[in-house]
Amino acid sequence: VPTVQGELGIYPRHEPIMSLVRPGALRLTVQGEAEEVLVAVSGGVLEVQPDKITVLADVAVRSTEMDQARAEAAKKAAETGVSEARDEKSLAEAHKALAAAIAQLKTLDYLRSQKNK
Incomplete structure (x- = not known):
């Protein structure tokens, strides 16, 4: 964990x-x-x-439901959301989306590293 x-x-x-x-x-x-x-x-x-x-x-x-391209696109969209947030609520939602995308990318990186062993 x-x-x-x-x-x-x-x-x-x-x-x-x-x-x-x-x-x-x-x-x-x-x-x-x-x-x-x-x-x-x-x-x-x-x-x-x-x-x-x-x-x-x-x-x-x-992990079976993840896709690298979708996760990278979600991260980029969330980063745009963070930079364009107009209020605290939209900023919090953008940070939440960014954390979810980063978590998926970290999981995909872990899977890739395990396959290379």
Whole structure:
């Protein structure tokens, strides 16, 4: 989990914690599945209990639904939105869109680096 304190690895029966999640790739190991599940998150909150993990995120996109060109276009549009924002609400929405696009790009970069190993 990408958190503001750094990457956290969570194992069964982990001590309870709460942390802020930063934009990036959330990597999940699902019991019975051979490959990791990757989800791009734009930020949020992580809560870990000994028998349950909860991530609340504004935007979460599975890697299977991502496209490099769309993510780059979304980032460019969000950057334009940030520079052209006229009020606090539109600025916040543009920052939210930018965080989501950056999270997707980071996840796609991670996938690419794993394929090159």
